[in-house]
Amino acid sequence: xxxxxxxxxxxxxxxxxxxxxxxxxxxxxxxxxxxxxxxxxxxxxxxxxxxxxxxxxxxxxxxxxxxxxxxxxxxxxxxxxxxxxxxxxxxxxxxxxxxxxxxxxxxxxxxxxxxxxxxxxxxxxxxxxxxxxxxxxxxxxxxxxxxxxxxxxxxxxxxxxxxxxxxxxxxxxxxxxxxxxxxxxxxxxxxxxxxxxxxxxxxxxxxxxxxxxxxxxxxxxxxxxxxxxxxxxxxxxxxxxxxxxxxxxxxxxxxxxxxxxxxxxxxxxxxxxxxxxxxxxxxxxxxxxxxxxx
Amino acid sequence: xxxxxxxxxxxxxxxxxxxxxxxxxxxxxxxxxxxxxxxxxxxxxxxxxxxxxxxxxxxxxxxxxxxxxxxxxxxxxxxxxxxxxxxxxxxxxxxxxxxxxxxxxxxxxxxxxxxxxxxxxxxxxxxxxxxxxxxxxxxxxxxxxxxxxxxxxxxxxxxxxxxxxxxxxxxxxxxxxxxxxxxxxxxxxxxxxxxxxxxxxxxxxxxxxxxxxxxxxxxxxxxxxxxxxxxxxxxxxxxxxxxxxxxxxxxxxxxxxxxxxxxxxxxxxxxxxxxxxxxxxxxxxxxxxxxxxxxxxxxxxxxxxxxxxxxxxxxxxxxxxxxxxxxxxxxxxxxxxxxxxxxxxxxxxxxxxxxxxxxxxxxxxxxxxxxxxxxxxxxxxxxxxxxxxxxxxxxxxxxxxxxxxxxxxxxxxxxxxxxxxxxxxxxxxxxxxxxxxxxxxxxxxxxxxxxxxxxxxxxxxxxxxxx
Amino acid sequence: xxxxxxxxxxxxxxxxxxxxxxxxxxxxxxxxxxxxxxxxxxxxxxxxxxxxxxxxxxxxxxxxxxxxxxxxxxxxxxxxxxxxxxxxxxx
Numbered sequence: 001x002x003x004x005x006x007x008x009x010x011x012x013x014x015x016x017x018x019x020x021x022x023x024x025x026x027x028x029x030x031x032x033x034x035x036x037x038x039x040x041x042x043x044x045x046x047x048x049x050x051x052x053x054x055x056x057x058x059x060x061x062x063x064x065x066x067x068x069x070x071x072x073x074x075x076x077x078x079x080x081x082x083x084x085x086x087x088x089x090x091x092x093x094x095x096x097x098x099x100x101x102x103x104x105x106x107x108x109x110x111x112x113x114x115x116x117x118x119x120x121x122x123x124x125x126x127x128x129x130x131x132x133x134x135x136x137x138x139x140x141x142x143x144x145x146x147x148x149x150x151x152x153x154x155x156x157x158x159x160x161x162x163x164x165x166x167x168x169x170x171x172x173x174x175x176x177x178x179x180x181x182x183x184x185x186x187x188x189x190x191x192x193x194x195x196x197x198x199x200x201x202x203x204x205x206x207x208x209x210x211x212x213x214x215x216x217x218x219x220x221x222x223x224x225x226x227x228x229x230x231x232x233x234x235x236x237x238x239x240x241x242x243x244x245x246x247x248x249x250x251x252x253x254x255x256x257x258x259x260x261x262x263x264x265x266x267x268x269x270x271x272x273x274x275x276x277x278x279x280x281x282x283x284x285x286x287x288x289x290x291x292x293x294x
Numbered sequence: 295x296x297x298x299x300x301x302x303x304x305x306x307x308x309x310x311x312x313x314x315x316x317x318x319x320x321x322x323x324x325x326x327x328x329x330x331x332x333x334x335x336x337x338x339x340x341x342x343x344x345x346x347x348x349x350x351x352x353x354x355x356x357x358x359x360x361x362x363x364x365x366x367x368x369x370x371x372x373x374x375x376x377x378x379x380x381x382x383x384x385x386x387x388x389x390x391x392x393x394x395x396x397x398x399x400x401x402x403x404x405x406x407x408x409x410x411x412x413x414x415x416x417x418x419x420x421x422x423x424x425x426x427x428x429x430x431x432x433x434x435x436x437x438x439x440x441x442x443x444x445x446x447x448x449x450x451x452x453x454x455x456x457x458x459x460x461x462x463x464x465x466x467x468x469x470x471x472x473x474x475x476x477x478x479x480x481x482x483x484x485x486x487x488x489x490x491x492x493x494x495x496x497x498x499x500x501x502x503x504x505x506x507x508x509x510x511x512x513x514x515x516x517x518x519x520x521x522x523x524x525x526x527x528x529x530x531x532x533x534x535x536x537x538x539x540x541x542x543x544x545x546x547x548x549x550x551x552x553x554x555x556x557x558x559x560x561x562x563x564x565x566x567x568x569x570x571x572x573x574x575x576x577x578x579x580x581x582x583x584x585x586x587x588x589x590x591x592x593x594x595x596x597x598x599x600x601x602x603x604x605x606x607x608x609x610x611x612x613x614x615x616x617x618x619x620x621x622x623x624x625x626x627x628x629x630x631x632x633x634x635x636x637x638x639x640x641x642x643x644x645x646x647x648x649x650x651x652x653x654x655x656x657x658x659x660x661x662x663x664x665x666x667x668x669x670x671x672x673x674x675x676x677x678x679x680x681x682x683x684x685x686x687x688x689x690x691x692x693x694x695x696x697x698x699x700x701x702x703x704x705x706x707x708x709x710x711x712x713x714x715x716x717x718x719x720x721x722x723x724x725x726x727x728x729x730x731x732x733x734x735x736x737x738x739x740x741x742x743x744x745x746x747x748x749x750x751x752x753x754x755x756x757x758x759x760x761x
Numbered sequence: 762x763x764x765x766x767x768x769x770x771x772x773x774x775x776x777x778x779x780x781x782x783x784x785x786x787x788x789x790x791x792x793x794x795x796x797x798x799x800x801x802x803x804x805x806x807x808x809x810x811x812x813x814x815x816x817x818x819x820x821x822x823x824x825x826x827x828x829x830x831x832x833x834x835x836x837x838x839x840x841x842x843x844x845x846x847x848x849x850x851x852x
Binding site: 639730735 | 801804805
Binding site for chain 1: 771772775776777778831832833834835837838839841842845846
């Protein structure tokens with residue numbers, strides 16, 4: 001289950017050591033924007049140690065490496081891939097070739113280290129106009145790609161407009177990303193909410209993202225995590241419906257019927273897949289013993 | 295009846311008959327903005343009076359000059375319920391011959407009333423007073439709200455001097471301490487700095503870990519079986535404690551629970567709860583912020599109570615005895631649930647019980663909220679550096695990595711486990727912490743006893759040694 | 762053997778971090794430690810720093826540690842970063 005992803009600055013021990021206590025389903029240890037050029041080397045070592053020695057039990061671990069137009073990305077991968085992080089997030093992915101370049105280097109590292117091929121997944125960060133246009137290409141460029149992440153801040157710089165709380169300027173990009181991701185059969189993650197101090201606005205922003213079809217949302221502030229988790233968790237209604245779907249299928253199978261309909265709608269494969277996913281999330285949530293924010 | 299109004303502080307001290315070896319007392323309602331204690335002690339020092347015992351309900355960094363007075367033997371003994379780090383450091387280094395006597399906010403009035411710690415001259419800083427000594431903390435440029443800790447001094451000291459910076463025409467409307475206890479009144483330019491007296495507003499923590507613990511604390515209360523109509527509650531003024539109050543308020547409003555009273559240590563958050571109908575009344579022994587001061591002035595349901603009424607174990611009854619839930623802090627807690635709020639892990643004095651032991655003893659549910667470790671130091675140890683509150687009075691420890699319930703309270707443990715809360719044995723919490731931080735080496739205790747921790751009933755709970 | 766050829770530092774004095782400074786010297790390993798948890802973890806810190814120097818085969822350096830309660834893995838990371846910044850030719 002990956003509803004929320006929290007960026008943690010890769011060179012700040014204080015924040016990293018508490019990383020998985022903040023309630024996010026995934027943490028993104030950031031070697032890029034959160035780290036100054038003079039500290040890239042130190043951050044890389046710190047993040048490597050953190051993954052290796054701190055047990056991030058409650059959160060998945062992603063690492064945002066530096067972009068390919070920097071001198072750092074290969075060292076980042078060389079340092080981190082041996083630790084087998086769940087996902088690498090390469091920034092400024094603009095076309096399939098970008099993804100393939102990262103993919104090959106990781107493959108090389110995996111094979112050198114005797115790690116099973118394809119262990120490390122990719123979540124390309126789309127934050128350029130070209131990247132948005134090429135989103136489908138990027139999503140299908142490699143088997144490693146498990147999701148697309150939207151980067152609103154840098155994107156608006158490329159679009160030459162202001163990044164606003166309302167987000168009109170990134171609306172096309174959001175929708176395009178979701179389309180491309182779903183067409184490619186992978187997940188889609190929305191860009192962080194801009195206002196760290198707005199504890200209410202985050203709900204609206206997350207709800208909007210959900211309504212567009214995003215799987216979840218990234219965040220730069222721990223204060224937004226609970227809201228994101230809440231919004232992207234299945235509602236009781238969703239869960240009930242999911243069980244109904246599975247029940248309808250079970251009954252239809254028993255009766256030897258092929259075509260199944262529920263509440264006047266035909267139940268086809270995508271609906272079943274969604275129902276199964278919802279049930280899986282519901283069970284995971286139940287296991288998390290009620291969650292923290294009642 | 296002659297006028298009690300005296301022109302100078304010196305005159306008041308002279309008239310009071312203060313002599314070597316006597317005890318003077320002060321309340322701490324002006325907190326770190328207080329000028330009075332320093333003013334009085336400076337005058338006493340200038341008058342060459344030595345060997346005094348200072349009985350101050352609490353001491354803050356602003357009272358650092360007390361150390362100089364101690365070095366010059368103006369002060370030879372200190373009795374207090376709380377001592378901030380700057381002063382505590384000197385005490386821990388052994389600057390005084392006689393050990394400091396730490397009591398609690400309930401134990402202090404009890405000891406004064408029973409004659410264990412008799413006060414010769416009480417100096418009462420009063421934000422407003424008339425010339426006969428009817429005074430209050432609710433009004434004036436240096437308003438501090440409740441004068442709860444001043445009552446026992448006013449009512450039991452041999453001589454009482456009121457010091458005010460807002461002299462009002464007789465009779466003062468809405469007095470707290472009546473003139474019947476007062477010997478002299480002195481007007482000064484300023485009794486304190488308003489910005490140090492009350493914070494503009496106390497704020498809930500923004501720290502994400504603090505918020506998580508606060509949410510868990512609210513859940514513990516919710517599933518404790520105590521959260522129903524008639525519920526009563528006290529919380530500390532720290533960020534996470536206040537956040538817990540906010541989460542609790544949300545739950546109470548959602549479930550339409552009408553509590554009876556809020557107690558404390560009152561902040562704007564408690565006032566919000568009163569206004570929202572979560573409580574019928576607030577019982578206030580100390581105001582922490584401007585909102586609380588304004589509320590105690592204007593809302594008849596927000597009542598001032600004396601320290602005796604608040605927590606004295608020798609009163610026929612005290613409010614803490616009727617308290618359902620209290621949220622407290624700790625610098626250390628051991629596997630027997632004994633709590634330390636007097637020293638840091640190195641043994642330096644930087645606190646004191648305040649109302650800790652009293653509320654823990656009285657409340658049906660006493661809960662500690664604390665992060666599992668602070669800067670590599672686990673909060674759970676084998677044995678606390680100093681016992682401030684005995685483990686038998688502590689029910690729950692809430693950390694971000696789990697909740698420990700005192701085995702004495704088996705029923706509560708079961709309830710909370712059933713409710714799906716992450717209940718962990720306290721020994722396991724210690725192990726979890728040490729796995730992350732490493733196992734800290736034990737620190738050797740110093741040779742000299744620098745302070746005694748006297749429990750609310752007058753017995754010696756622990757001794758603090760030099761560092 | 763790794764030679765420290767220039768003064769190098771890594772880490773900060775923020776809470777839970779450690780500032781590590783290395784200076785070249787002919788004195789063997791000389792470690793000076795300041796820490797907010799000196800009494801509780803002073804020995805452990807010294808142990809970890811020595812271990813890292815050994816691991817990277819640094820035989821001579823003046824090491825200054827200003828610790829603000831950093832966990833083991835952080836101390837190791839900062840010492841390693843400082844060594845890499847200060848090292849000259851590998852012999």
